[in-house]
């Protein structure tokens with residue numbers, strides 16, 4: 169299902185260790201989002217930088233600078249991002265790429281494609297029926313629309329009437345075929361770790377995610393703009409799909425999509441794990457009530473508190489591991505207030 173709104177070698181952690189984010193830059197050819205790039209974004213858009221860019225949450229990119237060149241020359245591009253609907257609602261980690269996408273859509277005034285990969289989740293999870301995945305996709309679309317893309321208002325309209333779903337049209341199917349022909353089984357296995365036990369269609373899904381970054385996959389929506397540049401905001405777990413896409417694109421005469429990639433919003437249990445929809449205790453969902461969120465934080469959020477009250481009074485909290493502070497770092501806009509909270513916690517006078 170696609171939601172169209174106008175306008176492994178994985179980087180992972182094991183054994184409780186923190187996620188190795190540098191690997192994306194040192195081994196997988198991403199570039200660092202540095203100050204000069206951010207200054208350029210601010211200059212070109214004439215807007216203050218959003219918190220995710222200011223605080224280094226989006227730390228890696230592929231050719232984002234080229235997208236800025238395109239914009240500066242007055243040429244067009246489009247945004248593409250997505251969600252694999254595996255739970256009733258999105259969690260706070262999913263909000264990270266969607267909030268950056270919202271900022272980028274407002275700042276650059278460009279069209280946006282959102283892929284709801286209900287097929288991906290159906291193929292991956294043997295306990296989910298196709299109908300259930302479609303239902304989850306529709307539920308998740310409400311959360312996505314609530315992010316406020318291009319003035320779509322959840323309060324004003326029934327979200328289901330605002331969604332234009334696109335079946336696999338023939339242009340889409342042709343691009344999947346063009347793309348898949350250039351990726352061998354060995355190559356796909358080495359990127360995604362498929363084994364002989366994986367079903368056939370699961371092994372072909374990555375092409376579906378890849379070709380939504382080519383504008384001629386959507387001939388009716390992009391009306392003749394067959395080779396628009398594409399920018400994809402996402403977290404680093406999606407990088408393997410688009411490394412593959414960038415490898416194949418020039419071989420079929422298409423443009424490589426650009427990416428801007430974030431670190432993970434951590435699980436309640438600590439920074440060594442990402443917040444994940446498949447583990448309800450690790451996650452705070454959009455649909456959780458204030459009471460449920462409070463209980464989850466009190467019960468599960470890893471604290472930087474010291475081992476004894478005495479130690480804590482002496483040393484204050486260890487903010488390097490404290491999950492509530494990490495969460496504020498993602499979402500609290502006010503830099504001065506964040507610093508104030510951190511100073512007080514470090515001195516134990518909260």
Ligand code: TYM
Nearest residue numbers: 249250251252261262264265283285402403432433442443
């Ligand atoms: P999914 O549903 O796992 O995740 C949706 C988006 O949220 C990001 N994400 C996170 N970001 C920060 N912290 C976290 N803890 C966290 N967990 C997930 C993901 O990187 C993603 O951007 N295969 C995709 C669906 C998809 C897609 C795309 C994603 C289809 N086309 C194009 C990005 C771009 C998936 O299952 O995402």
